[in-house]
Amino acid sequence: MSEELGMREEPRGRLYRVTHRTVYEYDDDVTSSYGRGFLCPRDFPGQRRIDHELVVDPEPEDSSTGVDAFGNHDLYFHVTQTHRRLVVDAQSTVAVAAEQTSWANWDDWADWEDVRLRLAQEPLVRQYVIDLDPPEITDEVLRWAAPTFAARRPLVEVVAELTHRIYKELRYDPGSTTVATKVSEVLAQRSGVCQDFARLAIACLRGHGLAARYVSGYLLTNPPPGQPKLVGADATHAWAAVCFGEDRWLAFDPTNNQLVSDEYITCAWGRDYADVPPLRGVIYSEAKTSTIGVSVDVAEL
Numbered sequence: 001m002s003e004e005l006g007m008r009e010e011p012r013g014r015l016y017r018v019t020h021r022t023v024y025e026y027d028d029d030v031t032s033s034y035g036r037g038f039l040c041p042r043d044f045p046g047q048r049r050i051d052h053e054l055v056v057d058p059e060p061e062d063s064s065t066g067v068d069a070f071g072n073h074d075l076y077f078h079v080t081q082t083h084r085r086l087v088v089d090a091q092s093t094v095a096v097a098a099e100q101t102s103w104a105n106w107d108d109w110a111d112w113e114d115v116r117l118r119l120a121q122e123p124l125v126r127q128y129v130i131d132l133d134p135p136e137i138t139d140e141v142l143r144w145a146a147p148t149f150a151a152r153r154p155l156v157e158v159v160a161e162l163t164h165r166i167y168k169e170l171r172y173d174p175g176s177t178t179v180a181t182k183v184s185e186v187l188a189q190r191s192g193v194c195q196d197f198a199r200l201a202i203a204c205l206r207g208h209g210l211a212a213r214y215v216s217g218y219l220l221t222n223p224p225p226g227q228p229k230l231v232g233a234d235a236t237h238a239w240a241a242v243c244f245g246e247d248r249w250l251a252f253d254p255t256n257n258q259l260v261s262d263e264y265i266t267c268a269w270g271r272d273y274a275d276v277p278p279l280r281g282v283i284y285s286e287a288k289t290s291t292i293g294v295s296v297d298v299a300e301l
Helices: 112-119 123-128 139-148 155-169 183-189 194-206
Strands: 002-004 014-037 047-057 062-067 073-079 083-096 212-219 237-245 248-253 264-270 279-285 290-300
Touching: 047 073, 083 264, 112 155, 112 237, 139 155, 139 183, 139 194, 155 194, 155 237, 155 248, 183 194, 194 212, 194 237, 212 290, 237 264, 248 264
Parallel strands: none
Antiparallel strands: 002 047, 014 073, 014 083, 014 279, 014 290, 047 083, 062 073, 212 237, 212 264, 237 248
């Protein structure tokens, strides 16, 4: 499965080759395997997908691509060959330009209460304001967020402090959570991974009537000389974005305490992780054990 976009104008900025490999191995035969995911980078101002290719081994009997309700490119495949090893390789070429380089340079300094009033007039963003089911906006989350949401404070300052607090007060600890861990649990144990930190930020913003979305993608694997490697660069990454109205979104990364820059490649966005997992599926097998290996490389061209 591949997609070539031809001669389309690229944003000024940096060009990347993204390689994402997922390997599933089982201790018994798998007779049927269904997969669905979001491995194709998006097109939007500041990012241009030049090409994308997906290879599944064994070759699927059936496969397709489409666009979901959030505008993401999703994939589907069905492997019917008996197998004990399944490999999904996704490769993309993407051009990225930095839209925002510092908090101070953001051009909208409206108070967060005023932004909330704006959003009330924009029904299309309501899906990013409403809490999830089961709810993530608990009393504990609201109490923790309250000091940051001071009255008549510019939203950009709120988001900057929220990003910093998550970075300073919670510990990055791979293995301490799963995709089923609740935001309240992450806050209680003060640890998690990038997906958890993005979801905590989103719950805090939604708890105050603001629109926030979950974003999945990648980070530059090897930074320029002299710059530290960012957390999450060796796997898929996740961050959040907040809406200022009129489809203007500010993307930020609590895991690394910074705005999203031209070192980030966006694959998909939605209300939560469950909307945009990189890959998930169902198998038919008597296998008792299985392993999954994921490797990601983002190389600048």
